[in-house]
Amino acid sequence: MAADLQSVTLSNGKKLEVHTHLFINNEFVPGHGPLIENINPATEEVICAVHSADESDVNAAVEAANTCFNNVWRKVAPAERGLLINKLANLMERDKEELAALDALDNGKAYTVARDIDITDSIACFRYFAGWSDKIHGKTIDTVADRWCYTRHEALGVVGAVIPWNYPIMMAAWKFAPALATGNCVVMKTSELTPLSMLKFAALAKEAGFPAGVVNIITGYGATTGNFLANHKLVSKMAFTGSTVTGRKIMESSSHSNLKKLQLELGGKSAQIVCADADLKNAAVMACGGIFNNHGQSCNAGSRIFVQSSVFDKFMDLFVKATDDIVLGDPFAEDTFQGPQISKGQFDKIMNYIKIGQEEGATLYKGGKRWGDKGYYIEPTIFINCKNNMRIMQEEIFGPVVGIATFETIDEAIALANDSTYGLAGGVYTSNVDTAIRVSNEIKAGTVWVNTFDVFDQSTPFGGYKQSGFGKELGKYALQEYTQVKVVKFQLLNTGA
């Protein structure tokens, strides 16, 4: 049987040691599911094989979390939880480069981006929620004179989390940080496509001093490992980020098992609206990042751009210029901005959508082809002359492909933006205060950016409307996702004179 620690070589020649077993109860233990080969998307070669969790492993992880919660974690003082989370953040800071290298290796994103955005923001997220740990407040509520009422915001117990491959550490941080701060124990299934960086994180969680069973990290296929977790009777809540299709399955599993609480962060088809009075240069640069950041592999990608017709030509000029600045290359090359797509499956799916776009009558303005001949690289791709009912304007492509259309009036733009089953995010570029307020009020999405895009803070909430899901990550709002409210009502027996 393969040992837990394996040696892998990066494209820059460096060697790293990675864990490959499951992390349960503060130990790396073998899994009983199949070994899963983990592919480097930049080279198409196998990095190593990792253990996956079968039903017995999921049970072991949940039971470890449950025992720890009942016997240990729920008795740990909130301030102590805050200390541990801050300690963990410090260790992540110390080992930042290694974490970034693992994200870049496994996911294919540029190492500099992983280091300066993914890991940096993850650390900030843990520090932010560490501060909330000892500030989870209930209320006292006056009702009538002979009664004394208060609420407690209690931990849920065992939280199940299933995260995707697009931001391996950051997606984990967004779930671990509020879950731990509010006093829960967590069993997280990472994506079988990007299992490595969170196993390094697991080692740091143990080093930081979290009691055994607070943090459990396993991997495996969604249809098996994820499904066992979604159906487990001891899991009080499933927090899921991923496709809308899988979100439906998780809700179905909850309905058949123990009606566990749910939080779903699903797909998106966010619209960026460029008004005639916008700072066009800024809009072009922001909009470019809005779609092409992370190789288009963001649920909140601004994958539809609506440009007011009078400024279309000027905007396109600037937008293409910004796109031309995108450097594709090896994730570990210093100037790389765009790496490969995550896998062959995604590569094929995106190339198919590019074909569909042309068949639907959109004009392929730029890109549209594979880049290079090794690795799942796709050129930044721009379609113009799109109609909002085209498949490339309605369905989530999850790649570096943007669909552009024009509009005449602001009302038209709002209607086009809202004509989608999704409601994750949106953006408007304008210098007019009335336009900014009206558009941001009217767009049916959980985040609206004005004169920018893809800007996140740990203190503002993130989460969708409509079929983009429900529930919030980040910000104080996230705390209520990980607590349940109990009211206690005392009747006074002796009310005095």
Next chain:
Amino acid sequence: MVQPDLQTVRLSNGKQITVHTQLFINNEFVPGHGPLIETINPATEEVICSVHSADKQDVDAAVAAAAKCFKDTWRKVAPADKARLINKLADLMERDKDELATLDALDNGKAFTVARDVDITDSIACYRYFAGWADKIHGKTIDTTFDKFCYTRHEALGVVGAVIPWNYPTMMAAWKFAPALAAGNCIVMKTSEVTPLPAYKFAVLVKEAGFPAGVVNIITGYGHTTGNFLACHPDVSKMAFTGSTGTGRKIMESSSTSNLKKLQLELGGKSAQIVCADAELDKAAEWACGGIFNNHGQSCNAGSRILVHESVHDKFLELFIKHTKAMIKIGDPFDEDTFHGPQINKSQFDKILKYIEIGKQEGAVVAHGGKRWGNKGYYIEPTVFIKCHNKMRIMQEEIFGPVVAIATFKTIEEAIDMANDSIYGLAGAVYTTNLDTAVTVTNEIKTGTMWVNCFDVFDQSTPFGGYKQSGFGKELGKYSLQEYTQVKVVKIMRSNL
């Protein structure tokens, strides 16, 4: 021939009243296209009248009316004006209190005095409470970095679907309508086909109060048809459901296959009342009696298990039976003395008697009651089982009738474990004079409401909702506002610093 809307019905006290029987959509009573459903008087087993029910086209019409009203009208009404309308409605309910109470008593079988002094009184208080919140739905401004301005909006969901049960016809409707309207939503509510009459009188008052057409829509029909059409409707943003756990699962499943609509589920319960050796036994017995026998045991939060410290069991039982005999006066709902009316219908009646048989077969002992009362109407005597143990079906399964199961315990830890040994977690109580016991027990019991030295005490300002398989989401209190809003964050990037 289409049954006319208005029908005349006769009460047991000789009075005649006129009731509406058609569907209330867009401020009009309109015929339904589903089957006519007979509504039975549970005190006499006779048909009161038939009511129209909604088929798919009626549900579609109601949702379309609500959606159009939200988009064109209701979302533009100032919050303060919404508050005035809700307060006006409360005033009209106050004016017509007796008629509303009469309809609840006629259709449900609860005592008229109870309907008037508890159900209707508390419903009016609930509307007044939430009217006050209507213009106090606040988002936040959040400082992140110097170059950004961020704020959140707590927006209405749009069209809310609500399905309510028959046990508190007017009050269950109030708990949903009040926060939903205050938060700015339009509603389509399906009442129980077993108690359809009271809500139509309420609908008349809604129109008289001046709510725009389409804000409030009230239909009735079977759960698996009418309720299902509503749960599957793509234009309904959220389902708020109170009822059985079995139906709660179906509603969640419907959401998973339709539009992933948000959910709020208030399901079953098997709440434990813990009587400690140091309790004031006579008061405990009195509260505990109401805790199970209020509303003929037809409450999701009924204290249907009583765990008594073995040293005070016999004394407590004596007091409990004394209070049962004194308090639980059985009779016609319109009799001034009546406290305890019939169970809602034949099928519930049969189910409860069957559980009484099961209890005997399991080895529990009937200490009081155990039989039908009288020979007309679905009346069951208040029934007390002793010598129970927590694994019996009568201690684990929700009976929803006037049947209580009593067991003993030796230590507080044992009582806590027994109370928590249930798939449900809706409510619970502890009777004790000891501070440490009160705090320990209320902290440790896994439920949404814990009463101390009382039971079944509600306020409009404290939240209500379960843990575990009793559901999720809160009714009443400020907490319920977040069930009826969705949060959008707007992030504005400054260019001029």
